[in-house]
Amino acid sequence: MTIEHDYFGLLGSDDEGEIYWSDTAELGDQSVDIDVTSPDEASVAAESLDIAAGMINAIEELDSQVRESLVADLSADGSMTSQYIEQTLDDMDPGAVDDAIIWDSGDRQIDFLRSIQLQRITFMPHNNGVDERFALMEYSISPDDTDYVLMVTIDVHGDTLAVAMES
Template identity: 40%
Template structure:
């Protein structure tokens, strides 16, 4: 079976009924991997695909909302964002300055501004549910694939949580 969609084209299901779509999307001066997946195509609605397409088309505003959520987490010393930044400072030492774009002197804000959006995973079967519909993966150092922050979005685009990959 397959699902036809204006944005995604023909989404054919695998032998187990799952669907998967992947594309590199140009975002600013970088390329971001966007994956759409669902374990069972019967759980994916056209509305979910429409929302996913809208999110991909609005990646710049989605990214801004995610970064603003990270900034909002800085008030808590025990937040995942604060812990991530402290860990990056401890690991990189003065080399962290080489990764910061347009430093302002506020290292925490500079790290958030300098993080790269590495990938977006859309869990199309989670539309309207309580689990994340989209997961944005950010890294300060794109070569450090284990040192990432994940921003979980609901299908309405609101930020549900910011977590580390640990």
């Protein structure tokens, strides 16, 4: 079976009922990988696909909203955002850090967050509840210079649910 959607077209499924779609979207002067995946085709509502399509079409606003939540996360003691920044700065060559941080406001953490690049968004349209993982956004300061990425989980409203660091 397949699901047909105005934005995504035909979302193919395999014998197990899983669906997958992949493309890229433009964010400023960079390309962002976009994936839509669900383990169960029957649990994907058309409204969830509409929300995902809307987020892709408004990727700049979504990215800004997530970055604002990361800035807010900096104020929490031991925040994952702060740990990601510290770990990445320790891991990277200082010259690569200087090349990657394209802002210079005097606040190193804010400049770092303004300089990270959105690499991928994975939508999970079967999770359409307010407190469920609807999308996972993957950020990196310099994908060629560090293996550390900042993973931000958002709900159907684009609100940040969790921030994690992976390598």
